[in-house]
Amino acid sequence: MPELPEVEVSRQGISPFLVGETVKAIEVRTPKLRWDIPFALKKMEGQVIRDIKRRAKYLLVETDVGTALIHLGMSGSLRVLEAALPPAKHDHVDLFMMNGRVLRYNDPRRFGAWLWYEPGEAPAVLAHLGPEPLSDAFTAQYMAERAKKRQVAVKTFIMDNKNVVGVGNIYASESLFSARILPTRPAHSLTLAEWQVLVEKIKAVLAHSIRQGGTTLKDFNQVDGKPGYFAQELQVYGKQGEACPECGAVIHEQKIGQRNTFFCRLCQI
Template sequence: MPELPEVEVSRMGISPHLVGEKVKSIAVRTPKLRWDIPFELKNIEGQVIRKITRRAKYLLLETDKGVVLIHLGMSGSLRVLDAPSAPEKHDHVDLYLCNGKVLRYNDPRRFGAWLWCETGQEHAVLQHLGPEPLEDAFSPAYIVEKAAGKRVAVKQFIMDNKIVVGVGNIYASESLFMAGISPSRQTSDLNPEEWERLVDTIKHVLTRSIQQGGTTLKDFSQADGKPGYFAQELQVYGKAGEPCPVCGALIQEQKIGQRNTFFCSVCQR
């Protein structure tokens, strides 16, 4: 599943081609992805895309009239074509620009989303979200306050979008490893110094991943078709049974909150 860095890389990849351009038309070939595609998406026709931002894992194509929200789901991807071409099986949405280019959305599992929100309103899917992990609002003081009185596995806690958005399964495992914190530790057991180390590590891991172009997954590549490269730096995720890069002990795997979790029982306490 594309996580925050992959979505951010997609934003950076498509922005130079779309920002400042006028939308000629939109073609919706599949009426339902994760949710029904709203008819109101037609409102983007004739509009200039003023900017493209990201909130959590949603891309926001902002116009004077409203905002198109795009979620890549589990297998979605965006491509910018220099000219229209015949769609393939899983090409569900095309956004045609007046300059001749096309933004194409492909999603084999159809678990992504295209939504519409009028200017001045906030879509329901964006309500009740925690801060962005790379912004100052996500700080050691903030996380300590949120963790007060809670007893839940720290990995589940940092993956809760109401606490902080975008720390998905891969990056939660990697951050906890680099911070030396066991993913099954209870939030109430962590001291302020450990929370500070974890917050700093999450910011570092996500920033590094974005710089490297996102993690290469079988269902993801960048907007230009090139894969990301952060997977070359993964230290524990997907490496159960392999030696820890630090101490040599075998990487362990267990389910925490229904998600596969990878860790070193020696380095992480």
């Protein structure tokens, strides 16, 4: 499933080809993904794309008449191609540009979304989201305050988008290992100093993954079709039964909040 780094990599990949360009037409081949695709997306035709932003794992394609909001779901991907290239299986939405290119959305599982919002309209799906993890608003003090009296496992806590957005399963396991914090610990038990380390590690892991083009496990590829190379640098995720890269002990796997979690019982306390 594309997580924040993969969505950010997608944004960086498509922006140079779309921002400042005019939309020629939009073609919707599948009327419903996770939700119905609104006919109002047609308003983009003839409009200049002013900017493409990211909020959490959503992309916001901004025009003067409104904003298209895109979510990649479990298996969605975006490619910028020559418009003459015929669509393939699972290519559900095409955004044709006047410059002869097309932004093509592919989604085998159809769990993604294309939505439309009028100027000044607040997207309901973005309500109640926590701060961006790479922003100055995401601090140890903020997390320590949010975690007071919270018995939930710290891994579950940092994956809750109400606390901080975009720390998905892969990056939660990797960040907790880098911070040497056991993922099963109650969130309230972390000291301010531990939160300081964990916040720094989350920022570092996410930023490094973005530089590496994200993580390709099954479904994700970059806009140019290349895989995300961060998968080659995973320390614990998916490494159950292998040796810990730090101490050599066996990496364990455990379900936490119904998500597979990977950690070292010796290094993480």
